[in-house]
Amino acid sequence: MGGMLVDSHTHLLRLEVSPEDAMREAAEAGVGAVVNVGTEVEDSRRGAELAAALPNVYSTAGIHPHNAGTYAATDLEALAELVESPGIVALGEVGLDYYRSEWSEDVQRALFEDAISLANDARLPLVIHSRQAFADTMAYLGSARVPVVLHCFEGGDREVREATERGYYVGLAGNITYKNNETAKVLRLINRDRILVETDAPYLSPQPVRGTKNAPKNVAHTAAFVAERLGLESDEFATLTTRNARTFYGLPLEV
Numbered sequence: 001m002g003g004m005l006v007d008s009h010t011h012l013l014r015l016e017v018s019p020e021d022a023m024r025e026a027a028e029a030g031v032g033a034v035v036n037v038g039t040e041v042e043d044s045r046r047g048a049e050l051a052a053a054l055p056n057v058y059s060t061a062g063i064h065p066h067n068a069g070t071y072a073a074t075d076l077e078a079l080a081e082l083v084e085s086p087g088i089v090a091l092g093e094v095g096l097d098y099y100r101s102e103w104s105e106d107v108q109r110a111l112f113e114d115a116i117s118l119a120n121d122a123r124l125p126l127v128i129h130s131r132q133a134f135a136d137t138m139a140y141l142g143s144a145r146v147p148v149v150l151h152c153f154e155g156g157d158r159e160v161r162e163a164t165e166r167g168y169y170v171g172l173a174g175n176i177t178y179k180n181n182e183t184a185k186v187l188r189l190i191n192r193d194r195i196l197v198e199t200d201a202p203y204l205s206p207q208p209v210r211g212t213k214n215a216p217k218n219v220a221h222t223a224a225f226v227a228e229r230l231g232l233e234s235d236e237f238a239t240l241t242t243r244n245a246r247t248f249y250g251l252p253l254e255v
Contacts, residue, residue, distance in 0.1 A: 051087020
């Protein structure tokens with residue numbers, strides 16, 4: 001499977017094309033597997049169904065901080081049930097968003113705390129959404145006893161060093177390819193064994209296809225950009241990041 005990529009964070013239920021078509025196009029672009037990410041109970045449930053129905057699709061169950069305001073105890077019970085599903089490989093996306101969330105920081109933190117406890121109990125890795133909330137995110141993650149990925153990582157030297165010290169995985173999305181991206185300047189500081197590539201499709205299309213709706217196949221553009229910055233051959237980088245995704249999510253992939 002030389003050079004196969006994994007889109008480690010995507011939203012298959014929000015794309016312009018059907019999940020089936022998205023997977024076919026991804027395979028043609030060298031993307032062998034995707035992790036579909038849940039943002040509330042309902043799409044997490046549908047994600048579990050997708051993972052059961054489609055080959056090479058795995059899924060997560062979570063509640064995005066944008067949905068924190070409607071969160072209730074029954075949602076946590078629903079998530080706890082969902083994480084027992086065979087295709088569910090992680091808990092997320094969960095976290096804190098102080099940039100654009102309509103919900104108070106307290107409301108978001110309560111949900112985040114519950115989600116970390118559930119991940120610890122279920123022994124599932126955590127997929128973290130953190131926007132303009134790095135210090136608080138890291139403080140709350142102090143109680144996490146499972147692997148952590150900081151999805152769509154944004155940060156400079158200090159944030160990279162802190163994530164690296166903790167052994168967290170770093171998810172690099174299409175925004176890494178944008179002009180003057182802060183993280184692009186410090187890529188060499190990231191532990192290579194902790195790098196994941198992702199699309200966050202339909203959002204954050206990488207520079208070569210910016211202005212179009214993103215799709216899992218486009219993780220190839222992000223991978224090419226990062227590989228070049230790190231001075232790695234594309235095949236070598238694909239093998240590395242696929243191995244990292246397999247390790248983090250516990251995927252049954254051959255690398």
